[in-house]
Amino acid sequence: MAGNWKMYKTVPETVAFFEKFNPLVAGAKHCEIAICPTFVNLSAAVEATAGTNVGIGAQNLYWANEGAFTGEISGEMLKSVGCQWVLVGHSERRQYFGETNETVLKRVLAALDADLRPIICIGERLEEREGGWTEAVLLEQFKHGIGGLSVDQFAQIAIAYEPVWAIGTGKTATPAMAADAHRIIREQVRLHFGLEASQSTRILYGGSVKPDNIKILIAQPEVDGVLVGGASLDAVSFASIVNF
Numbered sequence: 001m002a003g004n005w006k007m008y009k010t011v012p013e014t015v016a017f018f019e020k021f022n023p024l025v026a027g028a029k030h031c032e033i034a035i036c037p038t039f040v041n042l043s044a045a046v047e048a049t050a051g052t053n054v055g056i057g058a059q060n061l062y063w064a065n066e067g068a069f070t071g072e073i074s075g076e077m078l079k080s081v082g083c084q085w086v087l088v089g090h091s092e093r094r095q096y097f098g099e100t101n102e103t104v105l106k107r108v109l110a111a112l113d114a115d116l117r118p119i120i121c122i123g124e125r126l127e128e129r130e131g132g133w134t135e136a137v138l139l140e141q142f143k144h145g146i147g148g149l150s151v152d153q154f155a156q157i158a159i160a161y162e163p164v165w166a167i168g169t170g171k172t173a174t175p176a177m178a179a180d181a182h183r184i185i186r187e188q189v190r191l192h193f194g195l196e197a198s199q200s201t202r203i204l205y206g207g208s209v210k211p212d213n214i215k216i217l218i219a220q221p222e223v224d225g226v227l228v229g230g231a232s233l234d235a236v237s238f239a240s241i242v243n244f
Contacts, residue, residue, distance in 0.1 A: 001225055001242045002034040002119060002160070002204060003232025004059065004087060005041075014041040017235050018048035023241035028053060033227065033242055034085045034119070035232065039073055046082035056084025057119070060093060063106040075114025080200060087227075088136050089145060090121045091164040092173050101144035108146070112153050119227065120146055121156045121184070121206070126165035135184050142188045154193050158202045159185060160227040166207030166231060175220050182222035211240045 009017065014037055025033060037045045045056045060091040062072035078086060088111060089104035104120065109171055111118040122141040124134045138161075146159070161181050164174050173181070182203050190198035205217055206227030232238040 001028075001031050001129070002085070002227045003036065003056070003092070003238055004081060004206075004227060004229050005035065005037045005233060006059070006092070007038060008233055009037060009041060011041055011044045014044045015048055017219065017233075018054070021235035021239055022049065022052050022054060024235065024241050025054065026052070028242050031242065034176060035089055035116050035238075036085065036162075042083060043081050055084040055096065056082060057087060057116075059087050059090065061086050061107055061111055061114075061116075062089070063103070063110040065110075075110045075116055076212050079114045079116060084117060086116045086118055087160075088118045088120050089141075091123055091167055095164070098237055101141055104141075104145035105148050108149065108157065109153070112156055117156055117158070119160050119204070121134065121160045121162050121182075121227070122146075123164050123207075129163065129165060134181065138184050139188060142185065142192075147170035147188070147192045147194075154189075154197060155200075158208045158225075159189075160204040160225065161185060162206035168208070170208055172208045172213055173205070175216050178217060178224045179220040182220070186222060209241065211237055212242075214241050214244045 034055045034057050036059050049056060058078045061075050061078055062069055065074050065076055088107045089099055093099040108118045122138055128137050166173055185203055186198050189201050191194040202224040204225040204227045207222050209226045209228045210231045
């Protein structure tokens with residue numbers, strides 16, 4: 001159960017969130033919990049969740065360890081402040097900041113080198129869905145953004161299927177749509193990394209996940225968890241999703 005805060009919350013708001021959230025999910029033993037705040041809130045989030053069952057992740061990283069890359073953050077820097085997870089290839093990074101499948105793979109490799117656990121995001125845009133290209137897009141993103149990993153490297157990642165048309169729009173893929181996309185992805189895992197990997201890989205659904213649709217989404221056998229955007233900003237709302 002992962003939350004992506006995007007560009008929201010100050011440090012005081014981050015501290016206040018975890019003061020309310022931590023007790024609400026303290027008994028959640030059925031899943032791993034990860035929350036990805038902005039870079040400036042990472043230290044406060046790590047401190048606020050110390051000794052709890054909540055892991056902290058970043059929303060992005062650069063593929064170099066250090067250098068003249070103004071404005072970028074390395075995996076080693078994220079690890080040094082206590083991050084366990086990192087999102088890679090989120091649709092907003094692809095859409096607004098020029099991420100490609102090739103740079104996604106470079107970031108994933110950098111994350112693994114820093115002992116971070118990447119959540120790799122893939123998914124189609126609305127015109128691709130309406131044009132019948134969903135499977136082709138997912139195959140292309142998997143092949144070039146994930147398929148280049150070794151079996152051992154792949155074992156350290158999670159995948160998030162995020163139909164771009166459902167992110168922040170209030171629209172949610174139907175359970176059948178989500179299940180079909182997850183089956184396509186899982187078959188690619190089997191083809192590239194073997195049957196055992198396809199059975200153990202966690203594929204999350206992301207796209208306007210809310211407390212009122214978590215039940216029907218998680219009921220799909222292919223959906224292993226969720227990546228939550230707006231609903232993860234409210235402690236009670238996200239806790240109800242985690243505790244479902």
